[in-house]
Amino acid sequence: VRVVSTIGAGDLPGLRPGTAAITGAMLEQGAGKRAALEIDDDYEALGVAHGTWCDWDSAGARVKVLASKLAPALDILTDVVLRPTFSQEELDRQRKRWLASLQAERNSPVAVEQNAIAAALYGRGHPYGHSIRGVAADVEPLTRADVLRAYGLLFAPRSTTIVVAGDVTRGDLASLLEARFGAWKGRPAIRTPVPPAPAPPKTAGRVVLVDVPGAAQSQTYVAQPGVPFASKDRVALQVMNLILGGMFSSRINLELREAKAYTYGARSRFSLRHGAGPFSGGGAIFVEHTADAAKELVAQVARMRDEPVSAEELGDAKENAKLALPSRFESVDDVTGALQDLAVYDLPLDEYQTRAARVDAVTAADVQRVAKQWLRPKDLRVVVAGDRSKIEKDLSALGTVEVRDPYGDPVK
Secondary structure (H helix, E strand, O other), rough: OOOEEEHHHHHOOOOOOHHHHHHHHHHHOOOOOOOHHHHHHHHHHHEEEEEEEEOOOOEEEEEOOOHHHHHHHHHHHHHHHOOEEEOOHHHHHHHHHHHHHHHOOOOOOOHHHHHHHHHHHHOOOOOOOOOOOHHHHHHHHOOOOHHHHHHHHHOOOOHHEOOOOOOOHHHHHHHHHHHHOOOOOOOOOOOOOOOOOOOOOOOOOEEEEEEOOOOOOOEEEEEOOOOOOOOOOOOHHHHHHHHHHHHOHHHHHHHHHOOOEEEEEEEEEEEEEEOEEEEEEEEEEEEHHHHHHHHHHHHHHHHHHOOOOOOOHHHHHHHHHOOOOHHHHOOOOHHHHHHHHHOOOOOOHHHHHHHHHHHHOHHHHHHHHHHHHHOHHOEEEEEEOHHHHHHHHHHHHHHHEEEEEEOOOOOO
Protein backbone atom coordinates (compact mmCIF):
# COMPACT_ATOMS: atom_id res chain seq x y z
CA VAL A 1 0.00 0.00 0.00
CA ARG A 2 1.27 3.46 -0.89
CA VAL A 3 -0.44 6.69 0.14
CA VAL A 4 0.92 9.11 -2.41
CA SER A 5 0.76 12.88 -2.53
CA THR A 6 1.12 14.03 -6.13
CA ILE A 7 2.90 17.17 -4.93
CA GLY A 8 6.62 17.10 -4.15
CA ALA A 9 9.48 19.32 -3.10
CA GLY A 10 9.89 20.79 -6.58
CA ASP A 11 6.29 22.00 -6.64
CA LEU A 12 6.62 24.22 -3.56
CA PRO A 13 9.10 27.01 -4.37
CA GLY A 14 8.14 29.02 -1.28
CA LEU A 15 9.70 26.46 1.07
CA ARG A 16 13.25 26.64 2.34
CA PRO A 17 15.35 23.96 0.52
CA GLY A 18 15.38 20.68 2.39
CA THR A 19 12.18 21.38 4.33
CA ALA A 20 9.93 19.11 2.25
CA ALA A 21 12.46 16.25 2.31
CA ILE A 22 12.84 16.47 6.10
CA THR A 23 9.06 16.57 6.47
CA GLY A 24 8.73 13.38 4.44
CA ALA A 25 11.43 11.70 6.53
CA MET A 26 9.67 12.70 9.79
CA LEU A 27 6.26 11.23 9.04
CA GLU A 28 7.08 8.05 10.99
CA GLN A 29 8.86 9.87 13.81
CA GLY A 30 5.73 10.02 15.94
CA ALA A 31 2.10 9.85 14.80
CA GLY A 32 -1.24 9.66 16.59
CA LYS A 33 -0.63 8.26 20.08
CA ARG A 34 2.54 6.43 19.04
CA ALA A 35 6.07 7.72 19.54
CA ALA A 36 8.68 7.01 16.86
CA LEU A 37 9.93 3.78 18.47
CA GLU A 38 6.37 2.57 19.06
CA ILE A 39 5.58 2.97 15.37
CA ASP A 40 8.62 0.90 14.48
CA ASP A 41 7.84 -1.74 17.13
CA ASP A 42 4.18 -2.04 16.12
CA TYR A 43 5.12 -2.38 12.46
CA GLU A 44 7.74 -4.99 13.33
CA ALA A 45 5.24 -7.00 15.37
CA LEU A 46 3.11 -7.25 12.20
CA GLY A 47 6.09 -8.09 9.96
CA VAL A 48 5.68 -4.87 7.98
CA ALA A 49 8.24 -3.39 5.60
CA HIS A 50 7.60 0.34 5.68
CA GLY A 51 8.93 3.78 4.87
CA THR A 52 8.15 7.37 4.00
CA TRP A 53 9.54 9.80 1.43
CA CYS A 54 9.42 13.14 -0.26
CA ASP A 55 11.05 13.50 -3.67
CA TRP A 56 10.82 16.21 -6.33
CA ASP A 57 7.35 15.21 -7.56
CA SER A 58 5.66 13.26 -4.76
CA ALA A 59 5.57 12.43 -1.07
CA GLY A 60 4.00 9.68 0.96
CA ALA A 61 4.17 6.57 3.08
CA ARG A 62 4.18 2.88 2.21
CA VAL A 63 3.74 -0.52 3.83
CA LYS A 64 4.19 -4.08 2.61
CA VAL A 65 2.51 -6.68 4.82
CA LEU A 66 0.89 -10.10 4.69
CA ALA A 67 -2.68 -9.78 3.46
CA SER A 68 -3.94 -11.22 6.75
CA LYS A 69 -2.32 -8.31 8.65
CA LEU A 70 -3.51 -5.56 6.30
CA ALA A 71 -6.11 -3.97 8.62
CA PRO A 72 -3.81 -3.33 11.63
CA ALA A 73 -1.03 -2.18 9.30
CA LEU A 74 -3.43 0.33 7.76
CA ASP A 75 -4.25 1.63 11.24
CA ILE A 76 -0.62 2.64 11.72
CA LEU A 77 -0.23 3.90 8.16
CA THR A 78 -3.28 6.13 8.57
CA ASP A 79 -1.80 7.74 11.68
CA VAL A 80 1.52 8.27 9.87
CA VAL A 81 -0.14 10.10 6.96
CA LEU A 82 -2.98 11.93 8.72
CA ARG A 83 -1.72 12.47 12.26
CA PRO A 84 2.06 12.96 12.36
CA THR A 85 3.11 14.81 15.51
CA PHE A 86 6.41 16.40 14.36
CA SER A 87 7.60 16.76 17.94
CA GLN A 88 10.37 19.24 18.66
CA GLU A 89 12.50 16.46 20.14
CA GLU A 90 12.29 14.39 16.97
CA LEU A 91 12.92 17.43 14.79
CA ASP A 92 16.08 18.19 16.76
CA ARG A 93 17.22 14.58 16.36
CA GLN A 94 16.43 14.57 12.65
CA ARG A 95 18.27 17.87 12.16
CA LYS A 96 21.46 16.46 13.73
CA ARG A 97 21.32 13.41 11.47
CA TRP A 98 20.62 15.60 8.44
CA LEU A 99 23.53 17.96 9.17
CA ALA A 100 25.91 15.02 9.66
CA SER A 101 24.79 13.57 6.33
CA LEU A 102 25.25 16.91 4.56
CA GLN A 103 28.75 17.17 6.00
CA ALA A 104 29.51 13.67 4.67
CA GLU A 105 28.49 14.81 1.16
CA ARG A 106 31.69 16.86 0.99
CA ASN A 107 33.62 13.60 0.62
CA SER A 108 31.41 12.14 -2.10
CA PRO A 109 32.44 13.18 -5.64
CA VAL A 110 29.08 11.93 -6.95
CA ALA A 111 27.12 14.07 -4.47
CA VAL A 112 29.16 17.22 -5.07
CA GLU A 113 28.85 16.71 -8.81
CA GLN A 114 25.06 16.62 -8.58
CA ASN A 115 25.04 19.65 -6.27
CA ALA A 116 27.13 21.61 -8.76
CA ILE A 117 24.94 20.63 -11.73
CA ALA A 118 21.79 21.77 -9.92
CA ALA A 119 23.21 25.10 -8.77
CA ALA A 120 24.97 25.89 -12.06
CA LEU A 121 21.97 25.14 -14.28
CA TYR A 122 19.16 26.66 -12.23
CA GLY A 123 20.56 29.05 -9.64
CA ARG A 124 19.60 29.08 -5.97
CA GLY A 125 16.31 30.88 -6.57
CA HIS A 126 14.86 28.01 -8.61
CA PRO A 127 13.18 24.95 -7.02
CA TYR A 128 15.71 22.69 -8.78
CA GLY A 129 18.73 24.86 -8.01
CA HIS A 130 19.91 22.83 -5.04
CA SER A 131 19.97 19.35 -3.61
CA ILE A 132 16.55 18.17 -2.44
CA ARG A 133 18.22 17.87 0.98
CA GLY A 134 19.28 21.53 1.10
CA VAL A 135 22.50 22.70 2.79
CA ALA A 136 23.41 23.33 6.41
CA ALA A 137 22.33 26.97 6.20
CA ASP A 138 18.86 25.78 5.17
CA VAL A 139 18.54 23.05 7.79
CA GLU A 140 20.00 24.74 10.88
CA PRO A 141 17.24 27.40 11.27
CA LEU A 142 14.40 24.99 10.42
CA THR A 143 11.54 25.21 12.94
CA ARG A 144 8.61 22.97 13.79
CA ALA A 145 6.34 25.62 12.27
CA ASP A 146 8.24 25.25 8.97
CA VAL A 147 7.69 21.49 9.00
CA LEU A 148 4.00 21.84 9.84
CA ARG A 149 3.57 24.30 6.98
CA ALA A 150 5.34 21.95 4.57
CA TYR A 151 3.13 19.05 5.67
CA GLY A 152 0.02 21.15 5.07
CA LEU A 153 1.18 22.00 1.56
CA LEU A 154 2.23 18.46 0.68
CA PHE A 155 -0.74 16.48 1.96
CA ALA A 156 -4.37 17.10 1.10
CA PRO A 157 -7.09 14.59 0.11
CA ARG A 158 -7.60 15.99 -3.39
CA SER A 159 -3.89 15.63 -4.23
CA THR A 160 -3.50 12.16 -2.70
CA THR A 161 -3.86 8.73 -4.30
CA ILE A 162 -3.85 5.39 -2.48
CA VAL A 163 -2.24 2.62 -4.53
CA VAL A 164 -2.61 -1.03 -3.53
CA ALA A 165 -1.40 -4.32 -5.01
CA GLY A 166 -1.94 -7.70 -3.37
CA ASP A 167 -4.37 -10.43 -2.45
CA VAL A 168 -7.31 -8.23 -1.48
CA THR A 169 -10.63 -7.69 -3.24
CA ARG A 170 -11.83 -4.29 -4.33
CA GLY A 171 -14.85 -4.51 -2.00
CA ASP A 172 -12.81 -5.42 1.08
CA LEU A 173 -10.23 -2.78 0.27
CA ALA A 174 -12.80 -0.03 -0.23
CA SER A 175 -14.33 -0.64 3.20
CA LEU A 176 -10.91 -0.75 4.89
CA LEU A 177 -9.81 2.53 3.31
CA GLU A 178 -13.15 4.30 3.71
CA ALA A 179 -13.13 3.57 7.43
CA ARG A 180 -9.68 5.16 7.80
CA PHE A 181 -9.49 7.90 5.19
CA GLY A 182 -13.14 8.61 4.37
CA ALA A 183 -13.49 11.50 6.84
CA TRP A 184 -10.30 13.26 5.69
CA LYS A 185 -11.17 16.79 4.68
CA GLY A 186 -8.88 19.50 3.37
CA ARG A 187 -8.23 22.35 1.02
CA PRO A 188 -8.01 21.96 -2.78
CA ALA A 189 -4.69 20.67 -4.07
CA ILE A 190 -2.19 23.33 -5.04
CA ARG A 191 0.74 22.50 -7.29
CA THR A 192 2.78 25.54 -8.23
CA PRO A 193 3.97 25.33 -11.86
CA VAL A 194 7.73 24.89 -11.97
CA PRO A 195 9.30 27.89 -13.72
CA PRO A 196 11.73 27.44 -16.61
CA ALA A 197 15.43 27.57 -15.83
CA PRO A 198 16.79 31.12 -15.96
CA ALA A 199 19.32 32.12 -18.59
CA PRO A 200 22.83 31.78 -17.16
CA PRO A 201 24.58 35.05 -16.24
CA LYS A 202 26.84 36.41 -18.95
CA THR A 203 29.74 35.99 -16.56
CA ALA A 204 29.02 32.29 -15.96
CA GLY A 205 31.86 29.93 -16.82
CA ARG A 206 31.39 27.25 -19.46
CA VAL A 207 33.24 24.89 -17.11
CA VAL A 208 32.16 24.36 -13.50
CA LEU A 209 34.82 22.76 -11.31
CA VAL A 210 34.53 21.39 -7.77
CA ASP A 211 37.90 20.60 -6.21
CA VAL A 212 38.23 17.08 -4.80
CA PRO A 213 41.92 16.87 -3.81
CA GLY A 214 43.53 13.50 -4.45
CA ALA A 215 40.63 12.09 -6.48
CA ALA A 216 41.80 9.27 -8.75
CA GLN A 217 38.91 9.90 -11.13
CA SER A 218 36.97 12.99 -12.14
CA GLN A 219 33.19 12.98 -12.18
CA THR A 220 32.85 14.61 -15.59
CA TYR A 221 29.51 15.59 -17.07
CA VAL A 222 27.93 17.90 -19.58
CA ALA A 223 24.57 19.27 -18.52
CA GLN A 224 21.72 21.55 -19.47
CA PRO A 225 18.09 22.07 -18.38
CA GLY A 226 16.06 19.25 -19.89
CA VAL A 227 12.43 18.35 -20.49
CA PRO A 228 9.33 18.05 -18.25
CA PHE A 229 7.71 14.64 -17.86
CA ALA A 230 4.53 15.88 -19.54
CA SER A 231 6.30 16.48 -22.86
CA LYS A 232 4.53 14.84 -25.79
CA ASP A 233 7.98 13.76 -26.96
CA ARG A 234 8.64 11.66 -23.84
CA VAL A 235 8.77 8.27 -25.57
CA ALA A 236 10.85 9.53 -28.51
CA LEU A 237 13.19 11.20 -26.01
CA GLN A 238 13.58 7.91 -24.17
CA VAL A 239 14.58 6.13 -27.37
CA MET A 240 16.90 8.97 -28.38
CA ASN A 241 18.61 9.00 -24.99
CA LEU A 242 19.10 5.24 -25.04
CA ILE A 243 21.06 5.67 -28.27
CA LEU A 244 22.99 8.64 -26.91
CA GLY A 245 23.93 7.34 -23.48
CA GLY A 246 21.15 5.30 -21.89
CA MET A 247 22.34 1.74 -22.57
CA PHE A 248 25.64 -0.13 -22.67
CA SER A 249 25.83 0.01 -26.48
CA SER A 250 25.13 3.76 -26.53
CA ARG A 251 27.28 6.19 -28.48
CA ILE A 252 28.70 7.81 -25.34
CA ASN A 253 29.64 4.54 -23.68
CA LEU A 254 31.09 2.95 -26.79
CA GLU A 255 33.21 6.02 -27.53
CA LEU A 256 34.43 6.87 -24.02
CA ARG A 257 34.78 3.34 -22.67
CA GLU A 258 35.35 1.01 -25.61
CA ALA A 259 37.11 3.22 -28.14
CA LYS A 260 39.11 5.60 -25.94
CA ALA A 261 39.32 3.85 -22.54
CA TYR A 262 38.63 7.08 -20.63
CA THR A 263 36.25 5.39 -18.18
CA TYR A 264 34.72 2.14 -16.99
CA GLY A 265 31.32 3.43 -18.07
CA ALA A 266 29.49 6.61 -19.09
CA ARG A 267 25.79 7.34 -19.36
CA SER A 268 23.29 10.09 -20.09
CA ARG A 269 19.83 10.73 -18.69
CA PHE A 270 16.93 13.15 -18.68
CA SER A 271 15.57 13.76 -15.17
CA LEU A 272 11.91 14.04 -16.16
CA ARG A 273 10.02 15.85 -13.40
CA HIS A 274 6.91 18.00 -13.16
CA GLY A 275 9.24 20.73 -14.41
CA ALA A 276 12.21 20.47 -16.76
CA GLY A 277 14.79 18.64 -14.68
CA PRO A 278 18.41 18.42 -15.80
CA PHE A 279 19.82 16.52 -18.74
CA SER A 280 23.30 15.22 -18.03
CA GLY A 281 25.79 12.89 -19.63
CA GLY A 282 29.13 11.58 -18.39
CA GLY A 283 30.72 9.43 -15.74
CA ALA A 284 33.81 8.79 -13.63
CA ILE A 285 36.75 9.60 -15.90
CA PHE A 286 40.44 8.81 -15.39
CA VAL A 287 42.06 12.05 -14.24
CA GLU A 288 44.48 12.40 -17.15
CA HIS A 289 41.60 12.17 -19.64
CA THR A 290 39.19 14.58 -17.92
CA ALA A 291 39.30 17.39 -20.47
CA ASP A 292 39.40 15.01 -23.44
CA ALA A 293 36.33 13.21 -22.13
CA ALA A 294 34.48 16.51 -21.65
CA LYS A 295 35.20 17.48 -25.26
CA GLU A 296 34.03 14.09 -26.46
CA LEU A 297 30.79 14.36 -24.49
CA VAL A 298 30.00 17.69 -26.13
CA ALA A 299 30.86 16.18 -29.51
CA GLN A 300 28.54 13.21 -28.95
CA VAL A 301 25.64 15.49 -28.03
CA ALA A 302 26.26 17.49 -31.23
CA ARG A 303 26.52 14.27 -33.23
CA MET A 304 23.16 13.15 -31.84
CA ARG A 305 21.59 16.23 -33.40
CA ASP A 306 23.46 16.14 -36.66
CA GLU A 307 23.93 12.48 -37.57
CA PRO A 308 20.88 10.29 -38.28
CA VAL A 309 20.73 7.12 -36.23
CA SER A 310 21.25 3.80 -37.95
CA ALA A 311 18.59 1.13 -38.23
CA GLU A 312 20.66 -1.04 -35.87
CA GLU A 313 20.91 1.71 -33.23
CA LEU A 314 17.18 2.39 -33.45
CA GLY A 315 16.29 -1.28 -33.22
CA ASP A 316 18.56 -1.87 -30.21
CA ALA A 317 17.13 1.13 -28.37
CA LYS A 318 13.53 0.07 -28.98
CA GLU A 319 14.25 -3.46 -27.83
CA ASN A 320 15.96 -2.12 -24.70
CA ALA A 321 13.01 0.15 -23.90
CA LYS A 322 10.48 -2.66 -24.29
CA LEU A 323 12.51 -5.22 -22.32
CA ALA A 324 12.57 -2.83 -19.37
CA LEU A 325 8.76 -2.82 -19.10
CA PRO A 326 8.18 -6.25 -17.44
CA SER A 327 10.56 -5.39 -14.59
CA ARG A 328 8.11 -2.72 -13.47
CA PHE A 329 5.66 -5.47 -12.49
CA GLU A 330 7.84 -8.20 -10.97
CA SER A 331 6.70 -7.69 -7.34
CA VAL A 332 3.91 -5.97 -5.46
CA ASP A 333 6.39 -3.17 -4.70
CA ASP A 334 7.09 -2.76 -8.41
CA VAL A 335 3.39 -2.76 -9.27
CA THR A 336 2.54 -0.03 -6.76
CA GLY A 337 5.56 1.97 -7.95
CA ALA A 338 4.37 1.77 -11.54
CA LEU A 339 0.82 2.70 -10.62
CA GLN A 340 2.07 5.54 -8.45
CA ASP A 341 3.51 7.16 -11.58
CA LEU A 342 0.07 7.17 -13.18
CA ALA A 343 -1.15 9.44 -10.40
CA VAL A 344 1.96 11.58 -9.95
CA TYR A 345 2.24 12.38 -13.66
CA ASP A 346 -1.46 12.25 -14.55
CA LEU A 347 -0.99 9.41 -17.04
CA PRO A 348 -3.83 7.46 -18.67
CA LEU A 349 -4.75 4.11 -17.13
CA ASP A 350 -3.59 2.28 -20.27
CA GLU A 351 -0.13 3.88 -20.14
CA TYR A 352 1.70 0.57 -19.77
CA GLN A 353 -0.56 -1.36 -22.13
CA THR A 354 0.21 1.04 -24.97
CA ARG A 355 3.85 1.87 -24.16
CA ALA A 356 5.42 -0.87 -26.30
CA ALA A 357 3.38 0.15 -29.36
CA ARG A 358 4.38 3.78 -28.87
CA VAL A 359 8.03 2.77 -28.63
CA ASP A 360 7.69 0.75 -31.85
CA ALA A 361 6.19 3.78 -33.59
CA VAL A 362 9.28 5.96 -32.99
CA THR A 363 11.17 6.55 -36.26
CA ALA A 364 14.73 7.65 -36.98
CA ALA A 365 13.28 11.01 -38.03
CA ASP A 366 11.55 11.31 -34.64
CA VAL A 367 14.84 10.66 -32.87
CA GLN A 368 16.66 13.35 -34.83
CA ARG A 369 13.76 15.78 -34.43
CA VAL A 370 13.71 15.57 -30.63
CA ALA A 371 17.50 15.67 -30.50
CA LYS A 372 17.51 18.91 -32.48
CA GLN A 373 14.73 20.35 -30.34
CA TRP A 374 15.96 19.42 -26.87
CA LEU A 375 19.76 19.05 -27.07
CA ARG A 376 21.68 22.33 -27.22
CA PRO A 377 25.44 21.73 -27.46
CA LYS A 378 26.25 25.45 -27.30
CA ASP A 379 24.39 25.75 -23.99
CA LEU A 380 26.00 22.73 -22.32
CA ARG A 381 27.85 23.35 -19.10
CA VAL A 382 30.82 21.10 -18.40
CA VAL A 383 30.63 20.17 -14.72
CA VAL A 384 33.57 18.36 -13.13
CA ALA A 385 34.30 17.17 -9.59
CA GLY A 386 37.97 16.23 -9.42
CA ASP A 387 41.48 17.18 -8.35
CA ARG A 388 41.75 20.83 -9.38
CA SER A 389 45.57 20.85 -9.32
CA LYS A 390 45.66 18.16 -12.03
CA ILE A 391 42.78 19.10 -14.33
CA GLU A 392 42.10 22.86 -14.24
CA LYS A 393 44.72 23.82 -16.85
CA ASP A 394 43.39 21.37 -19.45
CA LEU A 395 39.78 22.25 -18.68
CA SER A 396 40.46 25.96 -19.21
CA ALA A 397 40.94 25.20 -22.91
CA LEU A 398 37.19 24.47 -23.04
CA GLY A 399 36.18 27.86 -21.66
CA THR A 400 36.17 29.98 -18.54
CA VAL A 401 36.48 27.81 -15.43
CA GLU A 402 34.15 28.65 -12.54
CA VAL A 403 35.19 27.03 -9.25
CA ARG A 404 32.41 26.01 -6.84
CA ASP A 405 32.30 24.39 -3.41
CA PRO A 406 30.90 20.89 -2.63
CA TYR A 407 27.37 22.31 -2.35
CA GLY A 408 27.46 24.14 -5.68
CA ASP A 409 28.11 27.70 -4.45
CA PRO A 410 30.79 29.80 -6.17
CA VAL A 411 34.13 29.96 -4.38
CA LYS A 412 34.99 33.60 -3.77
